[in-house]
Amino acid sequence: MIIKYFSWIREGVGTAEESLAKPGSVTTVSDLLDHLSGVSEQHSVALKERVFIKVAVNHVHVRHDTVIGDGDEIAIFPPVTGG
């Protein structure tokens, strides 16, 4: 799967994009956030406040209990502030 980060989460994690083979422990978005939090200290800090973490799967906003697959593009970002 491809993971994309935006805004202060991108800055916190230290990369805009990374690819990952879906670990066996990951079924939902929430599982993925748990997994990514263990990747590095930066990931852990940037992904800590789950209430501020929004996620899109294949360009569609989803909830954290959404089931994800290995071919998905997962975007992780804070609440949007356009307009």
Next chain:
Amino acid sequence: MASISVQSNDFDISEEIAALKKDNNDVGAIVTFTGTVRDIGGTLRTMTLEHYPGMTEKELARIASVAEERWPLLGCRVIHRYGTLKPGENIVLVITLSAHREAAFKAAEFLMDFLKSNAPFWKKEQTNEDNRWVASKQSDASALDRWKK
């Protein structure tokens, strides 16, 4: 079908209205909303808008299609800029056309409310003191409640 653009360059409102209306004399109402970069107390130097290429266009089109299902629109245009903008510059344009004013007014407001809460854009302000990401407002999320049927 609404016309959607996500672009770094500026837009001309008069040109956009003319292109949307053409010679359609069924149109009796044209509503436009323009969002601009607001300076707070003379401290803002620039504002940078980041977005999610690929999703942004789709999300704006999705929001516009919901508006078009809900109100009898005769035209709909959404332009949102990204990149680094100066105070006073245009950020976003929404134009709605309809036979009577109610549909155009309501649809424009609906589009802006959902754009604010769902379109994947993030603003970062560069001020005299520091650079900071703009925080989302609870009032923007609450604004969606009034559109529940």
